[in-house]
Amino acid sequence: MTSTIRPLKQVLKFHNNKSSYIKSFNHLGSGSNTSTLTSSPSSLCNTVFSTNNNKANGLASISTTIYPKKxxxxxxxxxxxxxHLLKENELVKHITINEFKERRNKLLESFEIGNIxxxxxxxxxxxxxxxxxxFRQNTNFYYYSGFNEPEAVLVLEKTSNMDHVSYMFVRERNPARELWDGARCGAENVKKYFGIDYGHDIKDNNFEELIQLLTRKCSDKIVYTHLVQWDRLLSKLHSSQFKLYNIEGFLQKPRMTKSASEIEAMKQSGAIAGESFEETMKYIKPGMNEYEISAFFEWNVKKRGAQRMSYPPVVANGNNANTLHYVSNNDLLVDGQLVLMDAGCEHWGYTSDITRTFPINGRFTEAQKKIYDAVLDVNKRCIAKCVQGESIDTIHRYSVELINEHLKRLGILHADNPSTYVNYYPHSIGHYLGMDTHDTLDFGYGVYLEPNMIITIEPGIYIPLEDVNVPQEFRGIAIRVEDDVVIAKMGDSPIVLTKNAPKEIQHIESIMNNK
Structure with missing residues (x-):
């Protein structure tokens, strides 16, 4: 008969015919009248022991059951x-707790001692x-904390020119809710896992403890914050007479220049999306629906470890691509047409943004090649300009010069055509890229670029089907080629994060016809 459950170092009593003795159970030696126990480390399992009196030989037998530890x-x-996802020192993929602390210190450099x-x-x-x-975490909150739950507040108090004290208010642990929605961190774990000095629970949407802390720390009632919409919290702060100052620009500025670990994260994001573009080129064929291509791409990026798409993808067959942000994705792919596909993925908080244009049947027509070669030329020459001291504006002006030359050479802009380049190239050459697809929006495109900033380079030529001023062979063709580029030091070559996405005509045709 099995006895009651005992813990690992339970004292067991053994009997024989002549005497009894006590043995602390750490391990049993081998032998004909003893059993040997092999168990996993206690960090990996729980071990349950039971004893069974063996009257035949006067010894107790021991049975064990190994349960995986929760x-x-x-x-x-x-x-x-x-x-399998995170290394020992990583809080999120590629990023350590120490890097998050450094980000908070860097943010507070712009503030005075005592500011909150x-x-x-x-x-x-x-x-x-x-x-x-x-759920997708607020970008600034994630950048400075690494915390990936909703309903949380991070308080930073600058205590010296070199240091600060951090507090985080999070949802309290609640077994009833966690049964449905999954585990919560809880206040007791924020220091260990996130490097935050003090953790506090937000109980039942009650902010009293937060208000008490801010009242103690802010004698002038000034709080520097980003005005994210959380009505209950904002109402509480206003009713407590706090003055809120929007510091969105201060929060975004450190995000513009990427650390080595951030560049590694974005290389991974670009590689995943680039490989998925190649797989999509192999998969596509006439008669498919645009949304099938969108779904296939999404499946590919998630198969490779991405958490989500960067944005709703554009999969635009033929003339649909003349709508720049075409996201209906409900048309059929027509033999002989091009498909313009603008898509990317988010990998551990860092985005990629790629556009490729390729023939649905695997072969470019001569007219399509002419427009494509022009756009690809601008793409390559503008990538070479991605060095410190330039700006998105200066690179854009350069792209306009190149586009104008090509449009005139192809006979699209001519004396009898009242249009200008902007009718065929209506957008900027690119934008900042990082944790958001259109990143750090508080900063204009005239900012001088510095090494390790990341921007997109995405020239295009778009010719509406109904434009009678353009040679007929070009009507309805819309082509964009977009890459993600790390700004280089003067004299160095820029790094193209999206090089895995094929963009040479010969390479694309080879992939699509040798599946």
């Missing part, structure tokens, strides 16, 4: 729970009555 979850992956910065992230938005959208 993993301690905090609401997002950790090295302990997901060692408050960042927050609101409740997850709902797509219908009680069905949430897939």
């Amino acid at each position: 993993r301690f979850l905090i609401g997002q992956p950790t090295h302990e729970t997901h060692p 910065v408050v960042l927050f992230t609101p409740p997850e938005p709902m797509m219908s009555y009680d069905i949430p959208w897939h």
Whole structure:
């Protein structure tokens, strides 16, 4: 008969016919009348022991049952729970706790000792009555904390020119809610996992503890923050007479120049999206629906480890591509037409943004080649200009010069055509790229570029089907070629993060016809 459950070092009592003795059970030696126990380390399992009196030989027999130890979850992956995703020192992929601390210190360099910065992230938005959208953390909150749950507040107090004290208010652990929605971090874990000095629970949407902290720390009632929409919190701050100053620009500025680990993250994002473009080129054929191509691409990026798409993808057959942000994706792919595909993925908080234009049947027509070669030439020559001291504006002006030359050479701009280049190239050469697809929007395109900034280079030529001023062979053709580029030091070559996405005509045709 099996006895009651005992822990690992339970003292067991053994009997024989003549005497009894006590033995602390750490391990049993081998032998005919003893059993040998092999178990996993206690960090990986729980071991349950039971004893069974063996009257035949007067010894107790020991049976064991090994149960996997329940993993301690905090609401997002950790090295302990997901060692296949994160290294021992990583808080999120590629980024360590120390780098997050350094980001907070760098942010506070612009503030005076005693100033208080408050960042927050609101409740997850709902797509219908009680069905949430897939949660994506507020970019600034994620950049400075690495924390990936909704309804949290980060308070930073600058205590000296070299240091600060951090507080984080998070949803309290709630077994009833966690049963439905998954694990929460809880205040008791923010120091260990996120390097935050003090953790506090937000209980039942009650901000009293936060208000008390701010009241103690802000004698002037001034709070520096980003005005994210969280009505309940903002109402509480206003009713407590705090003055809120928007520091969005201060929050974005450090994000413009990427660290080595951030560049590594964006290389990974670009590689995943680039490989998925190649797979999509192999897959596509006439008669498919645009949304099927969109779904196939999304499946490919997620198969390679991306968490989500960077933005709703554009999959535009033929003349549909003359709508720059065409996202209907519900038309059929026509033999002989091009498909313009603008898509990217988000990998651990860092985005990629790629556009490729390729023939649905695997072969460019001569007219398509002429427009494509012009756009690709501008793409390559503008990438070479991605060095420190330039700006998106100066590179754009250079792209306009090149586009004008090509449009005139191809007979698209001519004496009898009242149009100008802007009718065929209506957008900028690119934008900043990082944690958001259109990143750091508070900064204009006249900012001088510095090494390790990342921008897109995306020239295009778009010729509406109904434009009678253009040679007929070009009507309805729309082509864009877009890459993600790391700004280089003067004298160095820029790094193209999206080089895995084929863009040479011969390479594209080879891929599509040798599946």
